[in-house]
Amino acid sequence: MEIEDLLKYLVEHFNAKISIEKDRNFVLARVDKYSYVNVAEFLFKEGFRRLLTVSAIDWLSRNVIEIYFITYNHVMNVYVKVSTEIPRDFPEIPSLSSMWENAAMHEREVWELFGVSFIGNKMLKPLFLENWKGPPPFRKGFDWREYVVKEYGLKYPPVPKTVYQ
Amino acid sequence: MKISNIFKPFKTVGKFLVEKPLTFHFPPESPVFTERFRGRHIYHPELCIECKLCGIVCPNNAIDFLFEKDEKGLVHFRTQVDYAKCCFCGLCEDVCPTKALEMTNFPFLVAMDKKELYYSWKKLSEKPSLTLPSIKERKGLIPWARARSFWIVNYFTGCCFIEAVPWVASSFDMERFGLLATASPRHSDVLLIGGYVTPKTLKRIIRIYSQMPKPKFVLVLGNCPMTGGTYWDSYNTIKELDKYIPVDLWIAGCPPRVENVGYAIFLAIWAVQHGYTGKEEYVNTEHGKYALPYVVPKINKDYNIVEFGPQHPASGNFNILLKLKGERVVEATPNVGYLHRGFEKLMEYRTWCQNIMIVQRVCVLDGASYELAYVGAVEKIAGLEVPERAKYLRVIQAELSRIQSHLLNLGLLAASAGFDTITRITWGDRDKILYPLEYMTRGRVYQIYNIPGGVRYDIPLDFVDKAFEVIKYMEKRLKIYDDLLFNNQVFIDRTKNIGKLPKEMAIELDVTGPNMRASGIDFDVRRNVPYEAYKDVDFKVQVLQDGDVYSRALCRRREIEESLHIIKQAIGKLPKGPIAERKMSRGGYFSFMSSIPTGEAIHCVESARGELCFHIVSTGGVKPYRVKIRGPTFDTILVALPKLLKGVQVADVPVIYWSLDNCPADHDR
Ligand code: SF4
Ligand code: SF4
Ligand code: SF4
Numbered sequence: 111m112e113i114e115d116l117l118k119y120l121v122e123h124f125n126a127k128i129s130i131e132k133d134r135n136f137v138l139a140r141v142d143k144y145s146y147v148n149v150a151e152f153l154f155k156e157g158f159r160r161l162l163t164v165s166a167i168d169w170l171s172r173n174v175i176e177i178y179f180i181t182y183n184h185v186m187n188v189y190v191k192v193s194t195e196i197p198r199d200f201p202e203i204p205s206l207s208s209m210w211e212n213a214a215m216h217e218r219e220v221w222e223l224f225g226v227s228f229i230g231n232k233m234l235k236p237l238f239l240e241n242w243k244g245p246p247p248f249r250k251g252f253d254w255r256e257y258v259v260k261e262y263g264l265k266y267p268p269v270p271k272t273v274y275q
Numbered sequence: 276m277k278i279s280n281i282f283k284p285f286k287t288v289g290k291f292l293v294e295k296p297l298t299f300h301f302p303p304e305s306p307v308f309t310e311r312f313r314g315r316h317i318y319h320p321e322l323c324i325e326c327k328l329c330g331i332v333c334p335n336n337a338i339d340f341l342f343e344k345d346e347k348g349l350v351h352f353r354t355q356v357d358y359a360k361c362c363f364c365g366l367c368e369d370v371c372p373t374k375a376l377e378m379t380n381f382p383f384l385v386a387m388d389k390k391e392l393y394y395s396w397k398k399l400s401e402k403p404s405l406t407l408p409s410i411k412e413r414k415g416l417i418p419w420a421r422a423r424s425f426w427i428v429n430y431f432t433g434c435c436f437i438e439a440v441p442w443v444a445s446s447f448d449m450e451r452f453g454l455l456a457t458a459s460p461r462h463s464d465v466l467l468i469g470g471y472v473t474p475k476t477l478k479r480i481i482r483i484y485s486q487m488p489k490p491k492f493v494l495v496l497g498n499c500p501m502t503g504g505t506y507w508d509s510y511n512t513i514k515e516l517d518k519y520i521p522v523d524l525w526i527a528g529c530p531p532r533v534e535n536v537g538y539a540i541f542l543a544i545w546a547v548q549h550g551y552t553g554k555e556e557y558v559n560t561e562h563g564k565y566a567l568p569y570v571v572p573k574i575n576k577d578y579n580i581v582e583f584g585p586q587h588p589a590s591g592n593f594n595i596l597l598k599l600k601g602e603r604v605v606e607a608t609p610n611v612g613y614l615h616r617g618f619e620k621l622m623e624y625r626t627w628c629q630n631i632m633i634v635q636r637v638c639v640l641d642g643a644s645y646e647l648a649y650v651g652a653v654e655k656i657a658g659l660e661v662p663e664r665a666k667y668l669r670v671i672q673a674e675l676s677r678i679q680s681h682l683l684n685l686g687l688l689a690a691s692a693g694f695d696t697i698t699r700i701t702w703g704d705r706d707k708i709l710y711p712l713e714y715m716t717r718g719r720v721y722q723i724y725n726i727p728g729g730v731r732y733d734i735p736l737d738f739v740d741k742a743f744e745v746i747k748y749m750e751k752r753l754k755i756y757d758d759l760l761f762n763n764q765v766f767i768d769r770t771k772n773i774g775k776l777p778k779e780m781a782i783e784l785d786v787t788g789p790n791m792r793a794s795g796i797d798f799d800v801r802r803n804v805p806y807e808a809y810k811d812v813d814f815k816v817q818v819l820q821d822g823d824v825y826s827r828a829l830c831r832r833r834e835i836e837e838s839l840h841i842i843k844q845a846i847g848k849l850p851k852g853p854i855a856e857r858k859m860s861r862g863g864y865f866s867f868m869s870s871i872p873t874g875e876a877i878h879c880v881e882s883a884r885g886e887l888c889f890h891i892v893s894t895g896g897v898k899p900y901r902v903k904i905r906g907p908t909f910d911t912i913l914v915a916l917p918k919l920l921k922g923v924q925v926a927d928v929p930v931i932y933w934s935l936d937n938c939p940a941d942h943d944r
Contacts, residue, residue, distance in 0.1 A: 131655070135804055136877050160785045163905040167892060180877065180890070180905070184782075187803055191877060191890070212785050212914045223617075238612030238943060239511070240475050247510055248620050254510045255624070262514040264503060 111156055113137075113186055124149050126192075135188040146194040147204045150179065153190060154209040158183045161210035164217050166224040170250040173198045175226060179206060179213070196226070205231035223248040280764040287758040288696065297445045297703045301537050302407045311717045311735070312380040313365045314532070316356055318399040323375035325352045329367035332867050334629040335498075335505060337361035341396055353396035359389045359501040362529035364632035364723050369731070370867055379403055382532035385539045389501050389517075389525045407538065408545040415550070421464070421490070422547035423453035425540075428463040428483055430586040433470025433614065434639035434940060435497035435530040437720050440683070442540075444702030447533060452540060458588050460486040465543075468522075470530065471499035471512045476613045477519060478567045479586060481558055484520045490552040494524045494539060496531050505529060505633060508624055509616045519565060521554035530639070530720055533706075578605060581925070585613050589691045589929035593939040595916070599925055607920040607928075609913050614943040622902040627653060628867045630899070632723050637904060638941040639720060640683060643676035644882030645904075646725040651806060651878035652891040653727040657871040658860030663850045665729035666808040670845045671742075672716060672724055673807075673880075674838040678749070679708045680883035681789075681831040681838075684936045688828055689760060691929035692769045697760050704752050711742045728865050729855025739846055746839050753836060761829060770824040774919050774931035777822060784918075785910040788885025790935055793830040794822035800881035812844045824934040831936070870897045884908055884936050906941040913942060 111119075113135075120126040120139055126149070127140040141149050158181040167176040178193035196203055205228035206213035215237075217228040222237050225246030236242065245252050258264045330338040337360035340352040354376055368378050381403035386392050410422075442449040443456060457463055460483045472480060484493070495516060498504030503514035516522055526539045560566040572580065581597045584590030592613040598606040618637055622630050634649040635642030647669060654661060661669075682705040689697035709719055715734050716722035724730055760766050776786065781794040791798060799816040801809040817833040819826040857864045861872045873895040879888040885907030892901040912935065919931055 131876070138875070138877075159782050162785060162886075162888060163890075163903065163909075165890070165903045167901045180888070184798065189877060189879070210785075211783060212910045215910070215913045236612075238615035240478075240612070244510075247617060252510075254617070254620065255508050257510050258503070258508055258514065261510075262503070263518075264507065264514050 111186075113188055116156065116186070119152075120149065124152075135186075137188060137190045139190060139192050141192060141194055143194045143196050143203060146177070146192070147206070149192050150181075150206050150209055153181055153183075153192070156183070157185055158190065160184070161206070161213055161216075162189070164206060164213055164220060166220050166226055166248075168198070168224060168248065168250045169195075170198075175201050175224065177203050177220075177226065181210075201226040202229060204229045207231050207233075222246070225249065276764055277762075280762050280767065283758050284763045287755060298448045298451075299446055301447065301534075302541070303534065310380050311714055312382065312532070312719065313363045313368075313378045313717050314381040315358070315379055315384065315403050316368070316394075316399060317377050317379050317402065318354055318356075318396055319375045319377075320351075320353060320396060320400055322373045323354060324373055326372060327352065328370045328372070329354060329376055332366045332370045332629070333361075334364065334366065334625055334632055335360045335362050335507060338367060354399070355396050356394050356399060357502075358384050358392040358394060358527045359498055359525070360504060360507070361527075362498065362505050362632060363718075365717065365731075366628070366632060366867070381405070382528065382535045383538045384527035384531070384535060385542055386525050386527070387523065392501075392525065392527050405538070407541055410541060410544045410548065412548075414548065418548050418550050422544045425454045425465045425492075425543070426457045426463045427454060427465045427467050428460050428487070428586070429456050429458050429588045430466075430479070430483060431591050432468050432472060432476055432480065433497070433499065433592070434636060435499075435528075436469030437639045438496070438528075438530045438533045438536055439467065439469060440702055441533045441706050442536060443699070444686075444706065445699040446703040446706040447537065448699075449540070452544065454540065456588070458586075460484075460586075461488065463487055464491055466491065466493045468493065468495045468500055468516065470497040471504070471506050471614075471616065472516060473511050473613060473615060474513060474565060475615075476585070476592060477513055477565050479613075481519060481560060481565055482567050483586060485558055489556070491556070492523045492543065492547070492553050493520060494526065494543065495522050496526045496528075496536065498527060498529055501525055501527070505636060506616050506621065509621055511615050511617055519559045519561075521557060523554055532719065583928055583932075589687075589933065591937060591939045593912075593937065595920075595928075595932075597920070597925065597928065602925050604920050604923050604925060604928065607917040609917060611913065611939065611943055614940045616944065618944040619902045619904055623899055626868060626897050627727065627865075627871055627899065628869075631726055632721075635721050635723065637906070637944055638884075638938040640938050641676050641680040641883040642721050643673045643724070644880050644887050646722070647673055647807070648878050648880045648882075648887050648889040649891075650725045650727045651880065652876045652889040653871065655876035655878060656874040656891065656893050657727060657865060659728040659858075659865060660856050660860065661729055661807075662853045662856055663808070664852045665854045667845045667849050668715075668730050668734065668854065669725060669807045670809060670812065671842055672712065672722060672730075674842045674845070675708055675712045675715075676722075677883045678835050678838050679705045679712070681835050682708065684831060684883075684933065685756070685760070685828065688824075688930065688933040689766075691933045692766060694760065694763075694766060697756070700752075700759070701756070704749065707745055707748060711738065711745050714738055714741055726855060726865075727871075728857055729853070731855075733854050742842065742846060746843060749835070749839055753832065756832060761832060767825065770828065770930065770934070771821075772823050773927050774824045774923065774934055775822050776915065776919060780915065780918070781822070784915045786885070786915050787907050787911075788881070788883070788936075789817075789830040789834060790827055790885065790911060792817055793819045793826035795820045800879050800886050804879060806878070806880060808845065811848065812841050814841050824930055827934045827936075868897060870895060882907055884938060884941065885911070904944055906938075906944065908936075908938050909942040911935050912937050
């Protein structure tokens, strides 16, 4: 399959919104959350053997979390980023670990840092943090600068200050 | 087996006996660092127009302004710098319109009280000078013996540790002052904290500290444990270490330059020789929050559980739980997060420009690649066309950085296989590579050389000669590595057919870089999706077939040669012209406080450890909305390593581990 055919297929079958970078081989595709796994399955079958990452973006103002994965095809020499949106208050999406083995670990990270759960992923337990009790730390609502003042007693404010003798 | 593979190493080592030693004199007879290094500032109050730009741009809040009246009654705002916070990025120097604030190459900043590192404007305007204490005089035999046999706990807590590395190597050689790195806290006198400390690491540090015998000394490298430093707003690093354990000596810098570490060692020896026995001991676990539970290991007759790391000479700040049956590994489970700072969100708090001074700190071993991936993505969003000259300069920087990273890894691998001599040699040679790197970029470990649109400085006129000198030297040294390591029968036996990574597995588990190429996969981002000037230089992608520890090491050794070849070409072809472009094709100019248009971009580069990608989202503000760092070691270590370790001998664990060239700071971020 050529890149053009691939993109056409994505648009026709999954109603994807596509944008391509001009000289380098990156394709950004947006799909709805029901097609997310199907697109992944399709790409996997088309020879996208490497999964680079699964990650998330917290869109606070729109109250959604964007979930995406990036995958690479050796034959076509193309990277595809597929993204979808899920509600922020009910963040759940099927896992990709049945296709790419390393997806489970990336999803575990997203679970810990963004509080998104992945249906079918058996690995969802803390990765980086020990006994973390706060909210998912990478969510936009969690202000680190407030937190470090409270938690570690940081004294200086984030602006240059004037000192007086 | 070749007979020459047994005798050649002896012959080569024999030759060293008659060669000039590689070790630098310390204290240095002449400055061993270049005149371009970014060290302490010098402030010229008469030039300062009090615009406060330096304070606004400083990412670490290291600059304050003193309000005062002079003798004529005129009001002034004087610039003062806190070296317990400064990370020596030089942004303040870049924005200062009158050159009232400049950086000298003076690296020596050590204090027993961290308040002394706050430099008032008067102190800042004096020319820096240094008097090293003499360690010849002594008071009594016991203090002398104690001072001349410091044993240092082997715990690589953070990125500052990189500047303790040359002290182990042939270049600085700490053993001549009686210092020795040791694995057991119960036999050590000195706890050397190398940089930032996360809560998870702090628990281990407290445990180690309480296990050390008296008198014990705590030396702290870097600004992060002093005040929070670069990670002052990270949710997962502690800000002041002396809240939890006493600290004897603060060594400032980010990381402190290797000579500054030497200065601190001298001060420590001097003080202990004069009877200093350390501060009063205390431990504050904040009501058990930072205390590790004491666990009695369960005895099981079928298998044993052994922890590899994080306080282990061959692990880095990383831990893997090994389930052993006899000498064989049944199961391996990585336990990470000791170096997790939340980098991606940290970058959301900093402006596009301030991020250039933090991004390389993701992984200290190869910072240049992180700079390139970040600026590449920003340039795509902003529509910045990088001038040709800058593209070539970036290639030179990236390749020099790759060489030093591979040398470091060869040393680590050799040490874990029991070849300490090679470690001393390759790490010593790494110092030689850092010399032109610093001369070019003004930074030794963290170069902070790139900005979106180009590079910050042009190369000095005599850079080319200096670089060629080092390239020639390295080419000669590679032959020695062959004799001592790659054609050494013991090393071959120790590493061949061990830790085999099959080709299919490498692809499916997304292992990249030299690890992937050693398994027979012909992929290199520099060639497959070329960036910067890589399409204009000629190089071979090194592919080997066996996929074992030996092939991975050999792949790195060949890549060093290839990198030297690339640097020679890049220097030869270096075009003339500007080094940075500020005009964004999507409107406006890029500057220190500017915003960039809405958009998102992915940019991948070939770092020393494999494919590194940045995915950046901009919503048109002065700061990124989201940054995702896809590091090269995440899948390799967290997913592939446990599979490789299954069924191997426990003695092979460190060898396999380092053959994958881990950077714990990269997968933890
Ligand atoms: S060098 Fe960087 S961190 Fe230090 S004072 Fe200047 S801007 Fe701040
Ligand atoms: S930027 Fe330069 S001129 Fe302006 S306040 Fe700082 S030191 Fe003075
Ligand atoms: S950021 Fe700088 S001061 Fe902090 S640990 Fe790393 S090198 Fe040391």
